[in-house]
Amino acid sequence: MASIKDVAAKAGVSVATVSRVLNDHPSVSPAARTRVLAAVDVLGYRRNAVARSLRTDQTHTLGLVISDVLNPYFTELARSVEEEARALGYSVIFGNADERPELQDHHIRNLLDRRIDGLLVSPTDGGSPLMLDAARAGTPMVFVDRWIPGVDVPVVQADGRAAVRDLVAHLHGLGHRRLAIIAGPAATTTGRERVEAFRAAIAEYGLTLPDDYIGQGDFQAESGRRATERFLDLPEPPEVVFAADNLMALGALDAIRARGMRVPEDIALAAFDDIPWFVHTDPPITAVAQPTGELGRAAVRALVARIEGRTPKSVTLPARLVVRRSCGEPSPEPSPAPATEPSSARRSSPAQRSKP
Amino acid sequence: MASIKDVAAKAGVSVATVSRVLNDHPSVSPAARTRVLAAVDVLGYRRNAVARSLRTDQTHTLGLVISDVLNPYFTELARSVEEEARALGYSVIFGNADERPELQDHHIRNLLDRRIDGLLVSPTDGGSPLMLDAARAGTPMVFVDRWIPGVDVPVVQADGRAAVRDLVAHLHGLGHRRLAIIAGPAATTTGRERVEAFRAAIAEYGLTLPDDYIGQGDFQAESGRRATERFLDLPEPPEVVFAADNLMALGALDAIRARGMRVPEDIALAAFDDIPWFVHTDPPITAVAQPTGELGRAAVRALVARIEGRTPKSVTLPARLVVRRSCGEPSPEPSPAPATEPSSARRSSPAQRSKP
């Protein structure tokens, strides 16, 4: 591969001049610039980003450590992060922690060794010494979705409390009283917050959330299945299961089907996180939707601000309720009233918002 | 951040010795090793991978350029690629081409500039000059899933022909005669191959695939929707729509629902690529499943072999048919015969394989 030296030789100038041309430095004569550009072209020269990074101490690379790529929520988050990063001139290296703290540490270590300019993390746990050290050492860092209390790092997240309150109002309005939740790991903020939001909303109706109605999940499908089976084995099973993420909702659906039961006739189901497939499950699933793309973009903007020496604020964006058919909502089809409307437009639009 | 110099100073040795300890070079005295390790520990030293890469001309990084991360098939592929790469001591930088050739080129350029050791590509198109040049220039490279004819690069892919033949046999057995396909872009191998496999299988039954029954899609949901609408507008619409990937199947479902029609009563639907959600759509979708994880792992192994100077062979793994309920398959529930079996176990198992 041609190096800057080859270009300099071919253009008859010094490597310094070549470098200036490459970096759009103003003090280069038009003649020199032309010759350098011609040489670059002939040689098919491409600047070595590794050498440049070593010299400038900047890699123009962001690290993103997420908990589980296979979770469509995180896939979409990763996608928007990459898009915004690209728009700002950064590449991103992903690390998939697979909800395993050791793997998360592996990726953080790897990313740090590669001297990424900044780190975006959705922590799998309460924070390893490694991550805490990195934050303290001043590595530009931003938390997305999940965060670690007591660490001075900006957080970009969705606030699901209003939407969860909307959901509970919706469920209560449909006549449901026995509400259960499949929670995420207590070591994560989202694991705790969603349960608390649910409990608080339920309390507003004078209801309680008994311990039996709190299933302990880990944000993966299998744990949703197990928690649901336990609910169904209860002497008095819940009327509604609220899964704290989309994968656990998938597991819950599996478990319910495996018993030969039906949603929502035998038991209702709602989920935190909305994904395109929820429109097409049987039945379509009522869910709390996060502004995922906007979260990813805001996180990148905050991180780049930190890298550039500014001190970005945390960002909190509201989630919203999307009502579909999994909680016993009245079927829109046989309804004779709104005859002008195409049959499926109302119930499956992701833009729909409940107003309790 | 502490550098190797700091470690050397603290340990009272030369940087050469520190480097040897770090690289497990045999000729280091136990005493020196101990002092170096202690210094590393005290300083919290971490080797600068950028500097190391510049010196050794190896980044231990693989580039993976895929067509669309949001497609669950590619998400899973990416995940298995990262896992196998990690097992072999490599990191991977992802580039999402979003089915756009210019974006694909952007990523390839970026990856090449970063001096990745090897490139894994699932080409979005017939191959840009950039990609062709890279292949010719000897960049270690492997194609996964999609490939480019006439380029001397190993290919790791699934062969769907047998499974598509199984599918057509299945459809024919259910009484369907008017079969349509939503194809992927003709610029991709998978876009062409799946149509050809379908056409060939249909021919075995003395049937044909009229042009009207070939919808032109781009592997994205929206194109599946449009193609399906066109099918439904035909004077004689097809009895079955076979979508050449899972996202177009999603779009097809949307379009069918939007007309107030039902699957499979009004029209049957099958898809290439199987994903966990297909078990829970309404109805569960009959699909051709690729051995996705194994493809990703095999691709990484082939690429690393190439990087290490060996000359790996192409790998082709068989896909298989997974029968569910979207093609008018008889419902298993009311069947009195297999009373011993739990109600949903049979029809939704991803391991199930049709034997026509």
Next chain:
DNA sequence: CTGAAAGCGCTTACAG
């Protein structure tokens, strides 16, 4: 406007 030179943080023959 231009070039010689130092230096980023490593690794690795070479000599001892």
Next chain:
DNA sequence: CTGAAAGCGCTTACAG
């Protein structure tokens, strides 16, 4: 077993 030194491919004051 160990260290001095060269060099990977760049960038950037510094001097002219």
